[in-house]
Amino acid sequence: MKRIISIALFTMLTAFASAQTYVCPPCNGPSCDTLTFTQPGKCPHCGMKLIKKEEEIKKLNVCFYLYDGIEVLDFAGPLEVFSYAGCNISIVSKTTDPLRAQGVLKVLPTYSIENAPPADIFVTFGGNDDVAANDPEVIKWIQSRIPDTKYFMSVCTGAFILGKAGILDHKTVTTFHNSIENLRKALPNSTVLADKRFVEDGNVLTTAGISAGIDGALHLVEKLRGHDAAIQIAKQMEYDKWVPGEGLVVKK
Amino acid sequence: MKRIISIALFTMLTAFASAQTYVCPPCNGPSCDTLTFTQPGKCPHCGMKLIKKEEEIKKLNVCFYLYDGIEVLDFAGPLEVFSYAGCNISIVSKTTDPLRAQGVLKVLPTYSIENAPPADIFVTFGGNDDVAANDPEVIKWIQSRIPDTKYFMSVCTGAFILGKAGILDHKTVTTFHNSIENLRKALPNSTVLADKRFVEDGNVLTTAGISAGIDGALHLVEKLRGHDAAIQIAKQMEYDKWVPGEGLVVKK
Structure with missing residues (x-):
């Protein structure tokens, strides 16, 4: 039987x-x-x-906010990571006019702030971040996204953009190594740490400069998709020296 | 006195x-x-x-050959490095029609193969490399560039494009970890090595997958601009774990 x-x-x-x-x-x-x-x-x-x-798994929606003068690796590293994590990535700028990354790469945004879809994760990047941070219309639009966004992330001096929108108030954060003091001045109510690959404080993740965006994105994928998924993506990208957790996670 | x-x-x-x-x-x-x-x-x-x-110093001219379906970090990493090294970078594709990197990033090439300026360094990248490698018109154009090019470089499966143009014949090379066997089949007259971050053989530098392009570009900058320049760029990019020389330089 x-x-x-x-x-x-x-x-x-x-x-x-x-x-x-x-x-x-x-x-x-x-x-x-x-x-x-x-x-x-x-x-x-x-x-x-x-x-x-x-x-x-349900695809997460990620908004990449780009602007003219943006640093190319700032967004390309996380774009690679979130792409392999199966996210729906929207390339958004103030308008859909072409913008120039790193002074040489012409990018056509898919969406403007008029028609960008909602996002689970909203990411800003460094470079000539004043273009976005000093534009009241852009900052107002980012603020309008706060209620529906699960995670905010900034790479490099993209922190100044989130900061201008008030998203970093009373948070522990980091930025590009050469902009630590300036961010401290800009955000007197935040704790700005140097020498951290990334800092996660609640639903806000900020990273150090340029290539550190890769580590920040991998950390967020690890958090949302699990350790194995992040390891598999790092291996796929041949980002051999990735050290999971090499950043600060602020405990509340 | x-x-x-x-x-x-x-x-x-x-x-x-x-x-x-x-x-x-x-x-x-x-x-x-x-x-x-x-x-x-x-x-x-x-x-x-x-x-x-x-x-x-005299700006080196670098040609980035892009195509639809290209991997974004493959070219963005070297673009960041060569940009900080002060190179003139030309974004070239078969035509100047928009192409899509990583399936989501719309890029407008600055030049087509009809009007691309000459370059000291010619670089190809991975992704849907067949789009370029299987296009006789593109391959013929790349071959026409051989006499005036000082260095060829490929990232990831960009090696298949240089290979199709005959540039990797009788060279020791590498590629994306999952494409080693395929490259061996495609290039029976070349030595294809696995587990190398990059391989430099004469004036041809090939790298492993995706993020390894950053290391390859830093190595080329170190060769052309000196160790201090490369270290300064790696520091600027916060590519903290860069290990200079972590690749194979073939001695003749």
């Missing part, structure tokens, strides 16, 4: 397994995201371990 | 110093590159150590 049950169970499991659909963890790669597989294994395009289709 | 000579020398040096003009090492930052200073010190915008105007 035991044997008959075992055979029946094996048959059922086989039938279940054969009906199973596997997908590549979403990475916004045009060659990957539309493929399905009938067996587990690795994606032949990007090499990521396939997951069961029903394991696909 | 000695004292008189000393005073005269001091006066001359003071006069020379007061006539001296200092500039920020070029970083393509619109707020930095047009500023001049009469005293040594740090740039108030980006914090880089000011250099004497006459120490400004």
